[in-house]
Amino acid sequence: MHQLVLAAALTLALPPALAIDGTVHSQADQSPIAGAIVTSNGASTLTDAAGKFHLPGAGQEVAVRAPGYTRRQAVHADGEAPLRLALTPFQPKAVYLSAYGIGSDALREAALRLVDQTELNALVIDVKSDRGMIPYASTIALAERVGAQKVRTVRDMPALIAQLHQKNIYLIARIVTFKDEPLATARPELALKNSEGKLWRDGENLPWVDPMRQEVWQYNLDIAEEAARLGFDEIQFDYVRFPDASGVQYAQPNTQASRVDAISGFLSAARQRLAPYNVFVAADIFGYVLWNTDDTAIGQQLERLTQPLDYICPMLYPSGFKWGIPNYPNAVAHPYEIVYQSLQRARQRTGLGGARFRPWLQDFTDYAFDHRPFGAAEVQAQIDAAEAAQSNGWMLWNPRNRYSDGGLHE
Known part of the structure; x- marks a missing residue:
């Protein structure tokens, strides 16, 4: 009845301590999510108005959350390509x-x-x-x-x-x-x-x-x-x-x-x-x-x-x-x-x-x-x-x- 996506993990590893660029968007309508919190390897940043982020010093795992959505974790599959993260809308x-x-x-x-x-x-x-x-x-x-x-x-x-x-x-x-x-x-x-x-x-x-x-x-x-x-x-x-x-x-x-x-x-x-x-x-x-x-x-x-x-x-x-x-x-x-x-x-x-x-x-x-x-x-x-x-x-x-x-x- 209630579908929650609390965590997701991809399988390919990202070399440690690299910068990650990416975007966070809504799974429902693909709209960008501003102000999402992106965390990795002790560092964190917020997405901008276009849902974009740049996170230096990142490790393998990347975590993201935003008010009004579920939280999730991922591992970047490709250290070169921008990471695209979708969050599921959710209201407790x-x-x-x-x-x-x-x-x-x-x-x-x-x-x-x-x-x-x-x-x-x-x-x-x-x-x-x-x-x-x-x-x-x-x-x-x-x-x-x-x-x-x-x-x-x-x-x-x-x-x-x-x-x-x-x-x-x-x-x-x-x-x-x-x-x-x-x-x-x-x-x-x-x-x-x-x-x-x-x-x-x-x-x-x-x-x-x-x-x-x-x-x-x-x-x-x-x-x-x-x-x-x-x-x-x-x-x-x-x-x-x-x-x-x-x-x-x-x-x-x-x-x-x-x-x-x-x-x-x-x-x-x-x-x-x-x-x-x-x-x-x-x-x-x-x-x-x-x-x-x-x-x-x-x-x-x-x-x-x-x-x-x-x-x-x-x-x-x-x-x-x-x-x-x-x-x-x-x-x-x-x-x-x-x-x-x-x-x-x-x-x-x-x-x-x-x-x-x-x-x-x-x-x-x-x-x-x-x-x-x-x-x-x-x-x-x-x-x-x-x-x-x-x-x-x-x-x-x-x-x-x-x-x-x-x-x-x-």
Whole structure:
């Protein structure tokens, strides 16, 4: 049903450390793809408006990806002739499975049935959960030391990934970044502190680690690289922000500039670390970040997120817009307008095409306004809005991982 071309390999070898010239185009209509990322032998470049690239110092293997398309790898058959690479258009349409959801036969199989029966073609899977747990046997020593391996819900992650890829499912690894109870508890010197010097805790009574500390960056980048090696198609960082709270102590002065530098700096480091794996790099951001020109006091400033990310993933849950948006104060009564207007504003501010954005959509009961259920009509309205805004697909969030086919097409 869903045809994904995730990798292709040609058989003839290119002598190492040669320059490669070539073009990247769409397999669908042969149109050139501008801004495609071409990587080889540690070097990378972008295609120009005509889809052309020149890559000096290239090795045998060449990898390429572009937002709105699948990724692929190739080996040049002829070192003299220009390399022509075709990418398949693709829009992920996903549901989220938590660390427990992916390990539950009932929840996982229910999601897979929807993939078989509807337009769904992707899964967002917790690789590091909201409570800092890594749900499979990790090779990262620090994960074991801090207690992030106490709950393992997936017995064999490589086998599961292979099984899901056989079904042509696009796999997104969700990494909850700076909300991390195991690391903060085991390594309090890396944790955020309150005014008394004790562990700061959020409304869920969970501690966070300091986004300004390089050791915290390194741990999360190690997890991201492991997910890339396991075969995930995309690495998506969540809670890649500062907490929205006062009286919190950080390693450096807490200013808008320092916050924005920390978040964009971490994501830039992730892009560099993950470059050899040719995986897409994404981050989840607050919906209001698309509307606010500052950093929303959490370090997420929209224009600074465009360079390090392939996909910007705003959480456009109407329930999250408690102050509404212009002309729509009651957000839950206008799910289409919340999603469409927010994505349009993001495109206008950044000058980016819709393919650089993939929103999270609400598939759970409202908690902020009148507690109305979000059923088929509300889900479909949000999907219609995302598609009208030409986003690169969408993702449905339900914290209990329970989804129906309501609002989904076959």
